[in-house]
Amino acid sequence: MAGMLGCSPWVDGKAGIGVDEAGNLLLVLAWCGTGPNVAVVYHKRESGETVDDARYEASKPQGRYAAFRLDAPSGGWKATQGPLELDPAITYTAAGGNGDTVTTTGSVDFGVGDAAKLKPGLVLVQQYDDHKEQVVDVVIPVEQFQRSAQRPENCK
Secondary structure, eight states, rough: OOOTTEEEEEEEEEEEEEOOOOOOOOEEEEEEESSEEEEEEEEOOSSSSSEEEEEEEESSSSSEEEEEESSSTTTTTTEEEEEOOOOOTTOOOOOOOETTTSSSEEEHHHHHOGGGOOTTTEEEEEEEEETTTTEEEEEEEEHHHHHTTTTTGOOO
């Protein structure tokens, strides 16, 4: 993750995008071991330069799941860089991790328009499609997202 991670951290869970009842974008995180205490939203410019758009911190993650609004975090999460102002022309990446750069939840790519694909209780993630031989967007129920994120092969 931009500005947060150096060399390849261990992946411990997943990140996804959801919406609340009002249609506000949520960052959705699920993990196996020690929960993430940092989350970052960033994008890459055409030059390849990475730009941090927002940073969030949690003092002590509880359980194995968290979801918070990107524009108004709550539930123990607070914005430490921002506020996040999303540009419809940009594809963003979001991920959670530990400030010590040892673990990450993995990441999710999203844009402002992705909110239209979602309703409360659903999570946008990317996964590899063997038939298309590429990574594709998939919308899954939050319960499936949590189970998938906490499977042994997604945890170190």
